[in-house]
Amino acid sequence: MKDLLQQADEIPVTLLVALAWATLAVLTKPFGPAEEFGQHLQQFGWLTPGLCADGEPWRLLGYAFLHGGVVHLLLNMSALFTFAPALEKSLGSVRFALLYLVTAVTGGLACCLVDQPGQPVVGGSGALFGMMGAVIAMNMRSGRHVFAFLDFEGPRRLLGWIVVQIALGFFLPMISNAGHIGGLLGGIVLTFLWLRPGDATPALRQWRWATTALAASLLFWSLQPVTRWDAIGRELQGTGDRQRAELLLQAYQRATGRSLTAPDDEPATPRPR
Amino acid sequence: MSSTPPAVRTALRKLPLAIVWLLAAWPLVLWLVHRSDPVAAVELVQQTQASLWSGLGFATAGTLLVCLVIPPAPAWLRRTWHRTWIQLTLDRAPLLRALSELRHFASASRHAEVGRLLRLRGDAAGALQHLDLSLGLDRDVASTWHQLGLVLFPQHEWQRAAVAFQNAEQLDPGHAFGDALLHLGRCQQELGDPAALATLRAHQQRHGGGPRSHVWLADALLRAGDRAGAVAALREAAAPPRLRLTAEENWFRAIARVRLWGKRGTP
Helix, strand or coil: CHHHHHCCCCCHHHHHHHHHHHHHHHHCCCCCCHHHHHHHHHHHCCECHHHHHCCCCCHHHHHHHCCCCHHHHHHHHHHHHHHHHHHHHHHCHHHHHHHHHHHHHHHHHHHHHHCCCCCCECCCHHHHHHHHHHHHHHHHHHCCCCCHHHHCHHHHHHHHHHHHHHHHHHHCCCCCHHHHHHHHHHHHHHHHHCCCCCCCCHHHHHHHHHHHHHHHHHHHHHHCCCCCHHHHHHHHHHCCCHHHHHHHHHHHHHHHCCCCCCCCCCCCCCCCC | CCCCCHHHHHHHHHHHHHHHHHHHHHHHHHHHHHHHCHHHHHHHHHHHHHHHHHHHHHHHHHHHHHHHHCCHHHHHHHHHHHHHHHHHHCCCHHHHHHHHHHHHCCCHHHHHHHHHHHHHCCCHHHHHHHHHHHHHHCCCCHHHHHHHHHHHHHHCCHHHHHHHHHHHHHHCCCHHHHHHHHHHHHHHHHHCCCHHHHHHHHHHHHHCCCHHHHHHHHHHHHHCCCHHHHHHHHHHHHCCCCCCCCHHHHHHHHHHHHHHHHCCCCC
């Protein structure tokens, strides 16, 4: 702790992130009744694909500062202080802050792409995986060749740790693997393509454009998931055009595999799945 | 060396980028379809998902089947894997060192070294630039001509490659254990030059040969109308090797085997 405070001017973003996590953990009252805790998390920004599509895109970032309990917070905090100080010193504070924010968003976008519309996600682990991805990408970039970093024990252990974490995510129901993988890929791509010294070659520029377009497109999808049942249902409830409502009803039935009957004089109201 | 046309190779290199752009366009396409017909948009997603899964299954089964039925398929996979692995694990330190040395003082040998290393990394344009600069400073280095030929050969620039290999061979007969002579023969063959057969035979006599030189010789013999000679050369190429062949040579052995097998002994 003393060491951390001594190097506070070198790792301001890491300390700010830790402070934000701790403050929000206190504000969400994790020791209170579970229902109240859930309401607080929802109020402060948990991410569900449905809420994000319902006009609350700030949740794509907000969820990365919340935690689902003290154990969750402590685990992520220990990971933060393991990876972040060295990474922030290496990248610089501005770039590190950018890495944190971008990988939190890419983790959130992956959740919106994969998870069920009502499934909530909280935690900074998407951004933590982004940091690990950044470390791997920096090692891949700076070695004699792409896989030269595997000759060293540190990066090899980190890679093994990532593999184990992602494998666990497939078996443990409480872990959002989409967020982890989204954050990891975001960290690798951002570090490989953007956070690098020197002038960009034409090929690098092409890849930068393509991946930026992909990220923008995923953001568009998370806000307008037009073929997902919850978005169709929402549009169905809001539409006044009878012909359009008929089409939307058919689309909803197609998307959910359920048959609904619309009343004669008003658009159908879908039931939650 | 690859026989894939340069245009196809360029297209294959751009394929990953095209896939990323395609993925980026997908939500916008769905949104546009949804604007006019929501049912069609949902059906499009469902059909695409189903097609992707079945496509993946068919691709896996197809690859296994092709590997079993068509002998060059495993050899092609081995060669592709080998080339990819080389690209990924090529040490970049010598190139960085050569580039930094070049910044201090430019000489023909330093440009040639950078050109050679860039060629190994698959940067044909960069390699060509440095090899041209090197030859501008000193035209009497066989290895630079040889490297230039090796850059031009996969681009199917037969005429320029032939000149480069010829210069290498003239400056240093038997350069690179006959590699320049062998490539010269192949370039002449591609250009329709009747001297190809003599060149490839000369290579065979002086340096012996592996599956690649035998297959190329068979092509030249076939063009000259010597079918029996071509079959003999293919048999030589297809013969079981005493030592494990490299991925590149193994590919030519597989080709020879298929050509013998497919046409019942006649290529």
